[in-house]
Amino acid sequence: MNDPGFKCAICGKPVGDSYVCLDRRTESLATSEQGEKVMTTVNIACCQTMFIYCSNPCWDAHAPNVAAELQVAKPYPSFGLIAPCSRCGGPVNRTVPYLNYTVSELKFIQTTPYLSAQCLDDRDFAILCTNCEEPDTELGAEASEILTTGEKQR
Numbered sequence: 001m002n003d004p005g006f007k008c009a010i011c012g013k014p015v016g017d018s019y020v021c022l023d024r025r026t027e028s029l030a031t032s033e034q035g036e037k038v039m040t041t042v043n044i045a046c047c048q049t050m051f052i053y054c055s056n057p058c059w060d061a062h063a064p065n066v067a068a069e070l071q072v073a074k075p076y077p078s079f080g081l082i083a084p085c086s087r088c089g090g091p092v093n094r095t096v097p098y099l100n101y102t103v104s105e106l107k108f109i110q111t112t113p114y115l116s117a118q119c120l121d122d123r124d125f126a127i128l129c130t131n132c133e134e135p136d137t138e139l140g141a142e143a144s145e146i147l148t149t150g151e152k153q154r
C-alpha cells in the first residue's frame with residue numbers, strides 16, 4: 001500500500017467514498033456475560049491491509065485467486081469459538097490468537113480536521129489454525145510500549 005491514492009487492485013480505478021479491503025489480522029475472541037447475554041469481543045493484535053478494491057464486484061472477481069493463494073477450500077467460515085480451519089479443517093480455538101483474513105466494506109467520512117473511515121460490513125473470509133500459519137507476533141506493539149515507557153523515564 002504505497003500508493004496514497006488508493007487504487008483498486010483489480011480494475012486500477014481510484015477508489016471512491018466507499019471501498020472494500022482485505023485485511024490479514026491476528027486476533028482472538030473473548031467472551032463476557034452481561035446478564036442473560038454473552039458478549040463477544042474481538043481483540044486485534046495485528047492488522048495489515050493486503051488489497052483494496054473499489055467495489056464488491058471487484059473483490060468478488062479477486063476472491064477465487066485469494067482463496068487459491070491461501071489454499072483455502074471453503075472460504076467464509078461459520079462463526080463459533082471453535083471453528084474449522086479454512087485450509088486443513090482442523091479446529092481453530094478462537095480464544096487464543098489466530099490468523100483471520102477479513103473482508104471489510106468501508107466508507108470514508110469527513111470528520112474535521114481528519115478523514116477517517118467507518119466500517120459498514122466486516123466478513124471473515126478465512127481463518128487459519130496455528131499449524132497452517134503462525135499468527136503474527138505482537139512484537140510491534142510491545143516494542144512501541146517499551147519505547148513509550150523508556151521515554152517517560154527520561
Ligand SMILES: [Zn+2]
Pocket residue numbers: 008009010011012013053054055058
Ligand atoms: Zn475495481
Ligand SMILES: [Zn+2]
Pocket residue numbers: 085086087088089090128129130131132133
Ligand atoms: Zn489448518
